[in-house]
Amino acid sequence: MNNTFYYETIIGKIGIAENGKAITHMYIAERIPEDIHMSETKLLKKANQQLQEYLIGKRKTFDIPLAPRGTEFQQKVWNSLQKIQYGKTNSYKDIAESIGNIKAARAVGMANNKNPIIIFIPCHRVIGANGKLVGYAGGLDVKEKLLEIEKQNESYV
Known part of the structure; x- marks a missing residue:
């Protein structure tokens, strides 16, 4: 259940x-x-x-079991997102390269948008190639807050 x-x-x-x-x-x-x-x-x-x-900045990684449901491509993207270090960001192009499909930046964006376990699978760490914040299921204000928490606490813990 x-x-x-x-x-x-x-x-x-x-x-x-x-x-x-x-x-x-x-x-x-x-x-x-x-x-x-x-x-x-x-x-x-x-x-x-x-x-x-x-x-509150006291945890950088999660150690709970995750089971997102999605296509094989989505799973690859979500696995790659989990490898982005706390306090760091990647572009959609970076993620596409990490999964071996350099031309899939737009598809990576769509998979990012379908991430069912936001925060635990840190899609908030993906930004536009120009460094701007783009799309987030929780809203750009939440994405900005999450990135700010990480930036402030990157050297702690």
Whole structure:
């Protein structure tokens, strides 16, 4: 059974979902799915604890199991996103190169947009080739806040 629970954070209300074994989704409050089972599990509590630690600059990596569902291409992109170091950014082109498909920058952007586990799979660390912040499921203000948290705490922990 899939369980979801919502938590208050410094960036707003966040929903985290799991399938009994791994985290499958993260929702910004405005995107509450209709058919969810609201139940706080041990895994969701652990995910929330790690999220809260990250948001105050006390955590740079996550060690919870993740199980995003997507195409083979999306999985490659999401795996590459998880390799972007805390406090660093990559462009869509950088990600395309990292997965061995240099001409796929636009497709990387689409896969980034479909990332079901934002923050834990750090799509906020992907920026435009010109260095500008572009698109984020949680909104550009949240993306900017996440990058600022990382910038301020890069040398700590």
